Amino acid sequence: MRSARGRRQWQSTADHVRVTGKRKSPLPEADGDTRSVAVSQTFFEKLWDQHVIAHLGQDTYLLQIDRLLMHELSGAQPLRALEAAGRRPDSPRQVFAMIDHLVATQPDRGIDDVGPSGGAQMIRDTRILSKHYGLTFFDTDDARQGIVHVVGPEQGIVQPGMTVVCGDSHTSTLGGIGVLAWGVGTSEVEHVLATQTIVQAKPKTMLVRFEGRLGTYVSPKDMVLHLIASIGIEAGIGYAVEFGGSVMRDMPVEGRLTICNMSIEFQAKYGFVAPDDITIDYLRGRAFSPVFEHWDAAVAYWRGLRSDSGSRYEREVVIDMTDVAPQVTWGTNPAHACAIDSVVPQPRSFIDPVERESVERALAYMQLEPGAKLQGTKIDVAYIGSCTNGRLSDLRAAADVLKGRRIAPHVLGICIPGSTVVKRAAEEEGLDLIFKAAGFQWHESGCGMCAAGGAHVLAGKRVIGTTNRNFEGRQGPGTRTHLASPVTVAQSAICGEIADPRVN
Amino acid sequence: MEALRVITGIAAPIMRSNVDTDQIVPSKELVRVHSEGYAASLFATWRYIGDRTINPDFLLNQSPWRNAAILLSAENFGCGSSREDAPKALRAFGIRVVIAPSFGGIFFNNCFRNGVLPVELPIDEVQCLAKQAIDGVVTVDLESQSVTAPDGQRFGFQSPGVLRQMMLAGVDEIDFILSLSAPIGVFRQTDRALRPWIY
Numbered sequence: 001m002r003s004a005r006g007r008r009q010w011q012s013t014a015d016h017v018r019v020t021g022k023r024k025s026p027l028p029e030a031d032g033d034t035r036s037v038a039v040s041q042t043f044f045e046k047l048w049d050q051h052v053i054a055h056l057g058q059d060t061y062l063l064q065i066d067r068l069l070m071h072e073l074s075g076a077q078p079l080r081a082l083e084a085a086g087r088r089p090d091s092p093r094q095v096f097a098m099i100d101h102l103v104a105t106q107p108d109r110g111i112d113d114v115g116p117s118g119g120a121q122m123i124r125d126t127r128i129l130s131k132h133y134g135l136t137f138f139d140t141d142d143a144r145q146g147i148v149h150v151v152g153p154e155q156g157i158v159q160p161g162m163t164v165v166c167g168d169s170h171t172s173t174l175g176g177i178g179v180l181a182w183g184v185g186t187s188e189v190e191h192v193l194a195t196q197t198i199v200q201a202k203p204k205t206m207l208v209r210f211e212g213r214l215g216t217y218v219s220p221k222d223m224v225l226h227l228i229a230s231i232g233i234e235a236g237i238g239y240a241v242e243f244g245g246s247v248m249r250d251m252p253v254e255g256r257l258t259i260c261n262m263s264i265e266f267q268a269k270y271g272f273v274a275p276d277d278i279t280i281d282y283l284r285g286r287a288f289s290p291v292f293e294h295w296d297a298a299v300a301y302w303r304g305l306r307s308d309s310g311s312r313y314e315r316e317v318v319i320d321m322t323d324v325a326p327q328v329t330w331g332t333n334p335a336h337a338c339a340i341d342s343v344v345p346q347p348r349s350f351i352d353p354v355e356r357e358s359v360e361r362a363l364a365y366m367q368l369e370p371g372a373k374l375q376g377t378k379i380d381v382a383y384i385g386s387c388t389n390g391r392l393s394d395l396r397a398a399a400d401v402l403k404g405r406r407i408a409p410h411v412l413g414i415c416i417p418g419s420t421v422v423k424r425a426a427e428e429e430g431l432d433l434i435f436k437a438a439g440f441q442w443h444e445s446g447c448g449m450c451a452a453g454g455a456h457v458l459a460g461k462r463v464i465g466t467t468n469r470n471f472e473g474r475q476g477p478g479t480r481t482h483l484a485s486p487v488t489v490a491q492s493a494i495c496g497e498i499a500d501p502r503v504n
Numbered sequence: 505m506e507a508l509r510v511i512t513g514i515a516a517p518i519m520r521s522n523v524d525t526d527q528i529v530p531s532k533e534l535v536r537v538h539s540e541g542y543a544a545s546l547f548a549t550w551r552y553i554g555d556r557t558i559n560p561d562f563l564l565n566q567s568p569w570r571n572a573a574i575l576l577s578a579e580n581f582g583c584g585s586s587r588e589d590a591p592k593a594l595r596a597f598g599i600r601v602v603i604a605p606s607f608g609g610i611f612f613n614n615c616f617r618n619g620v621l622p623v624e625l626p627i628d629e630v631q632c633l634a635k636q637a638i639d640g641v642v643t644v645d646l647e648s649q650s651v652t653a654p655d656g657q658r659f660g661f662q663s664p665g666v667l668r669q670m671m672l673a674g675v676d677e678i679d680f681i682l683s684l685s686a687p688i689g690v691f692r693q694t695d696r697a698l699r700p701w702i703y
Contacts, residue, residue, distance in 0.1 A: 452531030
C-alpha cells in the first residue's frame with residue numbers, strides 16, 4: 001500500500017504533515033475530519049504506519065514483523081506444523097528461539113531436564129527444528145539462555161521501532177525498549193514463520209501518564225499494580241498503551257520492561273515506552289545491536305520515534321504516584337491489588353453483581369476474610385523471578401533487604417534469575433551469597449514456577465511472588481498467589497508473613 | 505481456517521467474568537494434552553475432582569450442557585496466557601461459538617484459527633440468552649452476523665471483516681498471505697533501504 005509507505009517520516013521529526021490520499025482511518029477520530037490537516041503522530045501511529053504492507057479492509061492490516069521470538073512451549077508446535085506443511089521460514093535471520101518455559105531450573109540441570117509436567121520432547125523438537133531451519137537458537141546450556149522477554153532486550157535482539165511477536169502474552173514486556181511487541185497464538189507463530197508478516201486489527205491508542213514522586217520502596221511493579229487496580233482489569237481491551245509522564249522519563253529500561261510486562265494484565269496487548277537517551281544508552285554495545293554506520297543510522301531513526309508534541313490519544317489516564325504505598329494483591333486477578341497497609345475489601349462494597357460474586361469467589365479461594373489486614377497474613381513461599389521481576393535490578397533490590405538477615409524458618413525462599421546473564425552478573429556481585437545466606441534457594445534461569453513449573457512444590461501453598469498472574473491454580477492446584485515487588489517479597493520472606501518493606 | 509457459517513445448538517451459560525485461559529486449560533495440561541486429546545483438558549480444574557474424577561456439579565458435566573455447541577460467558581472471557589490450547593480444547597469439546605460481552609485480545613484472534621467464533625454481545629443480551637438457554641437452541645449466523653435466541657429474539661453482532669470472510673470460506677490464511685508476495689516484496693525493498701539493520 002503505497003500511501004502508507006509514503007508516510008515514513010522518521011528522518012524528519014519536524015515535518016508531521018500526513019500524506020494526502022491516505023485511507024480514512026476506520027477508528028473514531030478524536031477531532032472529526034483530519035484528512036487534510038497537519039497532524040502530529042504518536043509513537044504507536046508512526047510504528048504502525050511504517051509496518052503496513054497492505055490494508056485488508058475495515059480496521060485490519062497486513063504488517064511486516066521485524067523479529068519473531070520463540071520458546072519451546074509455543075515454538076515446538078508451530079515448527080512441527082511448518083515442517084508438516086512442507087513450508088520453510090520466510091526470514092530465518094529474523095527469528096530467535098530459546099529454551100525457558102519447561103526447562104528445569106535446579107542447579108546442574110541437563111539440557112533436556114524438565115519439571116514433573118514433562119515436555120522434554122518440546123525442548124528437543126525446538127532445538128532440532130531451529131537448527132534445521134537456521135534460526136538463531138539459545139540452548140539450555142548457552143550463556144545467553146533465559147526467559148525470552150528478558151533475553152530479547154539483554155542481547156539487543158529487539159531494538160526500538162521494531163514489530164516483534166512471540167507466542168506468549170507477556171511479549172508486551174519488550175515495549176519497554178520502544179518496540180511494538182505483542183503476544184500471539186501458535187497458529188500466528190506458524191504464520192509469521194512462513195511469511196514474516198501478520199494480519200492484525202489496528203488498536204485504539206491510550207496514554208498512561210505516571211506523575212508525582214515515588215515513595216520509598218515503591219517500584220515499577222507497585223506502579224503497574226496500582227494502575228490496574230485503578231482502571232480495571234478490562235481497561236486495555238482494544239488499546240495500544242503508551243506509558244509516559246515524569247516518572248517514566250527518569251526510569252531505567254529494566255523498570256520500563258516491568259511495567260510493559262503487565263500491560264497485558266489489563267488486557268492491553270501492546271504496552272510501550274517511546275525510546276529516549278536511556279534506551280539508546282542501554283542498547284549500546286549489546287551483542288545484536290547495530291554496529292558502525294548502522295548504529296548511527298539506527299539512533300537517528302530511534303530519536304524520531306517519540307510521540308510528537310500535541311499528538312492525540314483516544315484515552316488518557318493520569319496516575320499520581322505521590323503517596324501511593326507498596327502494593328500487594330488479595331484476590332485472583334491482578335486488578336485485585338491494594339496498598340500493603342490496607343485491608344481485604346468487603347464483597348458488598350462492589351455494586352455490580354457479577355463483580356461482587358467474582359470477589360466472593362476470589363476471597364474464598366484465597367482463604368481471606370473481608371476486612372482483615374493484609375499485613376500479617378502468614379506465607380509459605382517467597383518467590384523472586386519471572387519475566388516481570390527477574391532482572392539484575394530486581395535481584396539487587398531484594399538482596400538489599402535480605403543482606404545480613406534470615407528468612408523465617410517456615411518459609412520456602414526461591415530465587416530464579418530471569419536469564420543466565422542475569423544469574424552470572426548477580427554472582428559476580430555476590431548477590432547469590434546474600435540470597436543463600438538468607439535461606440533462599442538459588443536456581444538456574446527460566447520461567448520456573450511462575451506458570452505451573454513448580455505445581456508439585458507450590459500446591460495448596462500461600463505464595464508471595466514477583467510474578468504477574470495470581471489466577472486460580474496458576475502456580476499449582478490450590479496455590480494462593482500474592483503479587484508484589486521484589487522488596488516486598490524479600491521483606492515478607494524475612495517476617496514469614498505479608499510485610500510492608502517500609503517498616504523495618 | 506475451519507469454515508463456519510451457521511451454528512445451531514445448545515448454549516451453556518458459564519456466567520462468570522474474567523474466565524482466564526488458565527481456567528480454560530490449566531498449565532499442567534499443556535504438555536500432557538497431546539496424548540490424551542484436547543477435549544479432556546477443557547476447564548480441567550472445574551470439571552474434575554482430583555485428577556480425572558468427574559465433578560457432577562460442573563455445568564458441562566450435566567445434561568443437556570455436555571452437548572453444548574455454544575458457550576455463554578461474562579466480561580473478559582479468555583484473558584491471560586496466549587495458549588492456543590484454550591480454543592483448541594473448546595473446539596475439541598464441541599464448542600463452535602463463544603458469546604460474551606468482551607474477550608481477551610489474543611484469545612479472540614486464536615479462536616478464528618481454531619474453528620471457534622467469538623461473538624461480542626452486550627451483557628444484557630448474553631444474560632437474556634442465558635436465561636432461556638434451557639428452553640431451546642440458539643442459532644449463530646456468521647453470514648448475517650446475528651444470534652437468534654430460543655424465543656426468536658435476534659441480536660446483531662460485528663466480526664472483523666477479513667477474519668469473518670476467511671472463516672466463512674474456510675480459507676488457509678498462510679496460503680492467502682503468500683499470494684500477496686508482490687506487495688510484500690515491494691514493501692521490503694523500500695524498507696531494507698531505509699532500515700538495513702533490521703534485515
